[in-house]
Amino acid sequence: MPTSIQAAAALVLSLLPGALYIWSVERMAGRWGVALSDRLFRFVGTSAVFHAVAAPATYLLWRSQWLSVRNGDPVTWWLWLAPLAYVLLSLAAGTAIGWGSRNGRGWARAFTGPDPAPRAWDYLFQGGRDGWIRLRLKSGSWIGGAFATTESGLKSYTAGYPEPQDVFLATAADIDPETGEFLFDEDGAPRLRTGGVLVRWEEVEYLEFIDA
Structure with missing residues (x-):
């Protein structure tokens, strides 16, 4: 050789x-x-x-x-x-x-190292934590839902570095489109919709994550 x-x-x-x-x-x-x-x-x-x-x-x-x-x-x-x-x-x-x-x-x-995640986006969603997300779109409307896994096994998901940021909420929730407040049912639980929602970060003006 x-x-x-x-x-x-x-x-x-x-x-x-x-x-x-x-x-x-x-x-x-x-x-x-x-x-x-x-x-x-x-x-x-x-x-x-x-x-x-x-x-x-x-x-x-x-x-x-x-x-x-x-x-x-x-x-x-x-x-x-x-x-x-x-x-x-x-x-x-x-x-x-x-x-x-x-x-x-x-x-x-x-x-x-102490801070391996390259972006705050990656740091927030690492570890698969469950929570609620409210998003104000650049159009002025609010949407949101549960960042969690549904009973059928469908998981919420976010794109990681270096891919373009987007977020999929496996379960969408009813939100007042003008104030961004969650709407609740008679038992005091958020009103959930059938299906999820996929949002690109370039469409978002504000994101709030609430730990479950």
Whole structure:
């Protein structure tokens, strides 16, 4: 194999843990760093941490198995577990930290920093909290509903960075279109409509989120 191809393969393998880790984090928490330079630094930095942690095991494998690999001799069966661990540990770490960041776990900030969300929009809706939303549109009308999951399993949803901001309310509520006040039934509960409502942020002048 030419030296240039070997060097390229070695570079890809060295960056693979960081790439798998970042992919797993973003799969859970959202793409909060999409610039090429930012992503490259994360790949390199995370890969360096993984390789530093795995250095003792890497040395033991090299010392005990490298001659057999180079000479084409049979190797111990557990050596085949090394590539699997190389991939799975990166995926597991990224998934755990992405889940912790998405759900606002304090320990996750040790890995992501104190304020990982790039926009207030992403910070507000991370963690899947339930609540009520009132929106005043630029047309002057008010609409709103429940940011929650319906009994049928339909979930409210917001677009995450870097996609254009929009919000889907799985259950719309009756609101006075002029004052923005929720309308209630005889039991004092908000009057709900059948169906949800999808709103683009560019149509919104004001948003209020009320914790359930």
